[in-house]
Amino acid sequence: MYDPFSGGGSIPLEAQRLGLPPAYGSDLNPVAVMIGKAMIEIPPKFKDGKPVHPGVKERMDYHNAEGLAEDVKHYGEWMPEKAQQRIGHLYPQVDLPKDHGGGKATVIAWIWARAVPSPDPAFSDTCPRPGGTSLPQTWTGKPPPPTPLTSPPPT
Numbered sequence: 001m002y003d004p005f006s007g008g009g010s011i012p013l014e015a016q017r018l019g020l021p022p023a024y025g026s027d028l029n030p031v032a033v034m035i036g037k038a039m040i041e042i043p044p045k046f047k048d049g050k051p052v053h054p055g056v057k058e059r060m061d062y063h064n065a066e067g068l069a070e071d072v073k074h075y076g077e078w079m080p081e082k083a084q085q086r087i088g089h090l091y092p093q094v095d096l097p098k099d100h101g102g103g104k105a106t107v108i109a110w111i112w113a114r115a116v117p118s119p120d121p122a123f124s125d126t127c128p129r130p131g132g133t134s135l136p137q138t139w140t141g142k143p144p145p146p147t148p149l150t151s152p153p154p155t
């Protein structure tokens, strides 16, 4: 069985589950290939294997991908814990505005943007300029063009 446009690999996976080996897939998208490998190639290599993570509980038999699944779960929890310990201080919590419920929130992604003073007389603050560094045509006439600033890093 061969799916030459296998994307996430559902057809080779089902073929494998139905016991129709060998099941093959390919795709021009490397992300799809990686997902396909993770679903179809890797789990069978660990079939019926015990998990290897430290502190694993003693258990005699593991079926199919149970041992691998336990390792994936263990390291899936271990990794964000380690990341939090090492770089968590770079992602401080922020104060939420009242209309967003108030209190503190953990930021999961910062979007960096250049900021320019607003040319709008009704709004005297700076405006973020996501994407590109050129100024809009309408801002290059009068009043004089605003000076680009780099938005300050979070403290």
Ligand SMILES: C[S@@+](CC[C@H](N)C(=O)[O-])C[C@H]1O[C@@H](n2cnc3c(N)ncnc32)[C@H](O)[C@@H]1O
Residues within 6 Å of the ligand: 003, 004, 005, 006, 007, 008, 009, 010, 011, 026, 027, 028, 029, 032
């Ligand atoms: C609709 S998806 C495949 C879905 C998959 N067969 C399934 O059942 O889940 C189509 C896939 O074809 C891939 N593709 C498109 N043109 C291709 C080409 N010329 N060679 C290889 N893969 C291609 C795309 O990257 C995409 O992942």
